[in-house]
Amino acid sequence: EDKVVQSPLSLVVHEGDTVTLNCSYEVTNFRSLLWYKQEKKAPTFLFMLTSSGIEKKSGRLSSILDKKELFSILNITATQTGDSAVYLCAVDWLGGTSYGKLTFGQGTILTVHP
Amino acid sequence: DAGVTQSPTHLIKTRGQHVTLRCSPISGHKSVSWYQQVLGQGPQFIFQYYEKEERGRGNFPDRFSARQFPNYSSELNVNALLLGDSALYLCASSLLQAVAKNIQYFGAGTRLSVL
Numbered sequence: 001e002d003k004v005v006q007s008p009l010s011l012v013v014h015e016g017d018t019v020t021l022n023c024s025y026e027v028t029n030f031r032s033l034l035w036y037k038q039e040k041k042a043p044t045f046l047f048m049l050t051s052s053g054i055e056k057k058s059g060r061l062s063s064i065l066d067k068k069e070l071f072s073i074l075n076i077t078a079t080q081t082g083d084s085a086v087y088l089c090a091v092d093w094l095g096g097t098s099y100g101k102l103t104f105g106q107g108t109i110l111t112v113h114p
Numbered sequence: 115d116a117g118v119t120q121s122p123t124h125l126i127k128t129r130g131q132h133v134t135l136r137c138s139p140i141s142g143h144k145s146v147s148w149y150q151q152v153l154g155q156g157p158q159f160i161f162q163y164y165e166k167e168e169r170g171r172g173n174f175p176d177r178f179s180a181r182q183f184p185n186y187s188s189e190l191n192v193n194a195l196l197l198g199d200s201a202l203y204l205c206a207s208s209l210l211q212a213v214a215k216n217i218q219y220f221g222a223g224t225r226l227s228v229l
Contacts, residue, residue, distance in 0.1 A: 034217065040222075041204075041222040042117075042223065044220070045217055045219060090157075092216065099162060099216075101159045102157075102159060102218060104157050106155055
């Protein structure tokens with residue numbers, strides 16, 4: 001059974017704080033792990049991780065994958081109010097499909113106060 | 115370039131009716147996937163289509179069906195609507211090449227309310 005679990009489910013911080021979002025997974029035939037940001041409707045792509053130990057960075061955001069321990073973290077430094085959103089973790093795996101499918105976690109609701 | 119476009123943006127139906135949702139992928143993308151997102155949850159996989167053929171199906175009843183057209187656009191059909199079908203329906207497209215390029219890009223979704 002595929003399973004993706006995110007923690008915490010919600011987080012409230014003040015501008016300038018650093019946050020760490022967690023994602024653990026249990027799937028067979030893992031292909032990649034993706035992070036998305038969802039502000040209103042469309043989830044927007046942040047990172048794709050396929051190899052352990054290689055950090056991906058984009059500005060104040062960074063992410064890393066541990067394939068041995070089956071988890072990933074998303075870090076956001078110097079948070080801004082514009083970072084307020086739901087952050088979704090998804091695993092791409094060959095679960096009864098020919099071409100892979102995404103299984104999502106519940107999401108972490110991040111609220112950044114001024 | 116235009117992203118993934120979905121129509122309509124909002125829809126209100128009553129129980130027992132059927133609905134058709136539409137999706138146009140990013141130009142050059144041949145794979146379209148559909149997801150259902152209930153409030154407070156992550157998206158849940160419904161279907162994946164590639165080259166006009168169904169390549170994967172999630173745990174949804176037969177009331178849900180889809181198809182992909184020669185121009186790679188797609189429709190999701192839901193028959194005999196239930197209150198529990200109320201959700202945001204998301205469409206995603208991808209190149210579906212090597213894993214490293216298989217990033218799914220999402221449209222803004224169709225908000226379906228069943229009364």
